[in-house]
Amino acid sequence: MTTTLLDGKVALVTGGGRGIGAATALRLAADGADVAVTWQRDAERAATVVKQIEALGRRAIAVRADSADPAALREAVDRTADELGRLDILVNNAGAFLVGAIDEFTADDLERTIAVNIRAPFVAAQAAVRHMTAGGRIISIGSNVGERAVFPGLAAYAMSKTALTGLTRGLARELGPRGITVNLVVPGPTDTDANPADGPNADSIRGFTALGRYASPAEIAAMVAHLAGDDTGYVTGAVIAVDGGFTS
Structure with missing residues (x-):
């Protein structure tokens, strides 16, 4: 096994069965980490990610957990630490992308948006720091929509992603004395199932x-991996756009 940047580290990526989450899980594994991923609906895709990580010579597990369920999320964090021996990196990637005009948006849609996009990162971080030591990394995935909602129907989603800025800065201040960094990566348009590069809009x-194109999930994952490494130990409380100039 080749020693790489994250050798000996263990990461948990929520929503790691597809899109940015899967790309992040694979990049962290390529950089040397053992990786756990959570999934909710598609066991086969999560299993594929696990096999791809194992093919890189790293350990991997897939844990079924709905991020809207705090108990399930805490269990996923604890299981990661128990089965893989530790927890060094938490990537809050799972998200709910529900859109609709304000006078049509349902209470259930709002509740799920808040539960997955705001409460879950807090709950996961709360559970993770019980296992982390100095050098721990918490990285959340935001959205360019939190900075610039260019279409109608995005108010709830934009609100939820904007909240991650406050969470990131607050936790960075709180966890800094423990040597744990907390940062937020804000992707622009990225070619995923939720927003395909060949979609109608x-x-x-x-x-x-500014670049006139979508990002690949791997481009977002590259920034996450950078923040997970030792070279960025003095970066915390940062909100980093990887958006092709969407908000410039």
């Missing part, structure tokens, strides 16, 4: 970026 969305 893709041309308009591309036009809002």
